[in-house]
Amino acid sequence: MAGKRTVLTLEKSERYYFYSEAARTITGRCEACHEEVTWITPDQASALSKLTMRELFRSIETGQVHFNESSTGELLVCLNSLGHRKEEK
Numbered sequence: 001m002a003g004k005r006t007v008l009t010l011e012k013s014e015r016y017y018f019y020s021e022a023a024r025t026i027t028g029r030c031e032a033c034h035e036e037v038t039w040i041t042p043d044q045a046s047a048l049s050k051l052t053m054r055e056l057f058r059s060i061e062t063g064q065v066h067f068n069e070s071s072t073g074e075l076l077v078c079l080n081s082l083g084h085r086k087e088e089k
């Protein structure tokens with residue numbers, strides 16, 4: 001019975017987080033965007049947006065850039081919101 005419960009948990013998380021080994025990106029639902037978005041690491045977000053880590057985290061704090069935590073506890077940034085952030089500049 002315990003084994004069965006583990007399988008159900010895995011199925012649920014797999015539905016929300018699709019790992020792409022090649023790109024190291026995760027696709028999942030962003031509650032702020034209300035749609036499926038690509039989640040990237042802060043490193044990737046910083047490189048893409050040309051923001052420093054400090055600027056990036058400030059944008060996260062002010063809610064301009066959405067963030068989420070992966071199942072492994074890694075901080076992930078919503079690529080969708082990062083695109084919007086870039087347009088404002």
Ligand SMILES: [Zn+2]
Nearest residue numbers: 030033066078
């Ligand atoms: Zn978002």
